[in-house]
């Protein structure tokens with residue numbers, strides 16, 4: 001958060017600040033007293049080299065962090081800054097259950113909320129019901145994780161075959177983005193991009209987008225691949241890395257990505273090659289603490305000492321140490337994924 005604000009602050013010089021809608025957020029996991037609001041907000045404006053933000057969010061609200069807003073009366077602080085013109089709109093991002101979401105929505109006259117949503121997560125966290133609930137109250141809804149941490153960009157082989165056979169000829173990323181832009185309740189879709197190519201592809205998709213643009217057939221195509229994903233995703237990790245760093249160096253999202261990829265049913269030679277590559281990737285991860293690369297933390301699932309530090313940090317509610325044990329059973333002991341995972345994570349999707 002701090003580094004990106006500093007980089008953005010530089011990028012917004014020379015007239016760009018006025019061209020953007022600038023949002024940043026109060027890191028709720030770091031605030032512990034009333035004065036923290038000003039301490040963080042002042043430092044953020046300084047890093048961003050601006051006098052105001054267009055929207056300020058309470059970051060990643062859950063029942064626990066929402067209690068801090070009440071306890072420290074942070075709404076007063078937001079309103080004071082709004083009156084002073086340093087905050088234009090007020091909102092919150094969210095990771096908890098639907099009842100908690102509704103409670104927070106009802107607590108204040110918010111301008112904006114940011115939720116995790118995509119075609120696999122319609123019943124996860126705020127979900128579709130939460131999306132409608134907020135939109136009905138006139139709250140702008142921005143969507144994060146539109147590609148579920150990249151999972152929807154790399155469909156399982158059977159799903160890819162169905163998408164490829166559809167007359168629309170869209171890329172998997174385009175399918176996922178159009179699904180969201182199609183919905184009138186979605187105001188903005190936030191898609192993380194790490195290359196110019198991805199940026200250009202997303203712009204191209206956005207130019208084709210519109211409410212109600214997906215046909216009934218196209219919506220059916222999406223429906224038909226959901227069950228395939230549910231069968232294939234063993235751990236619903238979105239690679240957000242909030243759980244990192246692990247004190248003993250386990251690469252938590254890396255291990256989950258490998259086991260999910262290893263559960264993909266190969267449809268062709270290329271898929272078979274990828275499956276072998278995942279086995280190799282796991283073998284190459286550090287199997288003892290002294291071999292962990294301190295810069296990139298490349299430890300295997302088997303290094304987990306079950307300290308529990310990561311568990312409350314995961315917005316997906318994954319029981320990380322338990323799931324890591326299963327990863328090692330599959331990747332290290334070569335047991336069948338279906339036996340080890342018994343679909344418990346898939347049912348949570």
Ligand code: SF4
Nearest residue numbers: 246304305307308310
């Ligand atoms: S529970 Fe395991 S994976 Fe999580 S922080 Fe502790 S050692 Fe690392």
Ligand code: SF4
Nearest residue numbers: 237238240241243314
């Ligand atoms: S916090 Fe949860 S979802 Fe995010 S990377 Fe860690 S395990 Fe995955």
